[in-house]
Amino acid sequence: MRATPASPSALLSAQFLLTAAVALVAGLLIVVLPAAFGAGAPGNPLGLLLAFVVMTVCLLSIGMVIASVFTRNKVAAAAGTVLFFVLAFLGGLWWPRRTMPGWMQTISDLSPAGAAVGSLQDALSGGWPGWSHLLVMLVWTVLLALLSVRLFRWE
Numbered sequence: 001m002r003a004t005p006a007s008p009s010a011l012l013s014a015q016f017l018l019t020a021a022v023a024l025v026a027g028l029l030i031v032v033l034p035a036a037f038g039a040g041a042p043g044n045p046l047g048l049l050l051a052f053v054v055m056t057v058c059l060l061s062i063g064m065v066i067a068s069v070f071t072r073n074k075v076a077a078a079a080g081t082v083l084f085f086v087l088a089f090l091g092g093l094w095w096p097r098r099t100m101p102g103w104m105q106t107i108s109d110l111s112p113a114g115a116a117v118g119s120l121q122d123a124l125s126g127g128w129p130g131w132s133h134l135l136v137m138l139v140w141t142v143l144l145a146l147l148s149v150r151l152f153r154w155e
Contacts, residue, residue: 012149024053047128048124058137067148115133
């Protein structure tokens with residue numbers, strides 16, 4: 001890989017775009033196929049698409065940091081697994097966000113997973129994704145994308 005004339009940002013961007021495209025197609029299938037067979041459509045499809053795109057970009061930027069920091073697959077997988085459980089907790093997988101104490105809801109709302117869940121729930125219920133949720137995800141995306149390019153090593 002070191003012999004390639006591509007810069008780290010070009011390499012990470014290409015990987016990022018390819019993975020984002022696959023995620024978008026999978027996300028569309030998850031929503032469109034059930035709706036085609038009689039399950040209800042989302043309350044705000046355009047809002048859901050916006051929330052899903054911003055969420056995908058944000059969560060993929062986390063993956064890019066992991067890929068940039070850890071040079072060994074097993075170590076990267078272990079770090080990704082630990083981070084997955086933290087983000088799943090903050091997203092309300094084990095403890096519903098609406099029943100969390102106020103301070104924990106604030107932490108959840110400021111995390112990428114909590115903001116993603118909040119924006120998706122807003123759109124699924126017929127509203128627009130909250131701008132605060134979208135802004136949190138965009139800030140995380142910019143910070144993590146810059147960090148991944150800065151930390152990337154060819155080794």
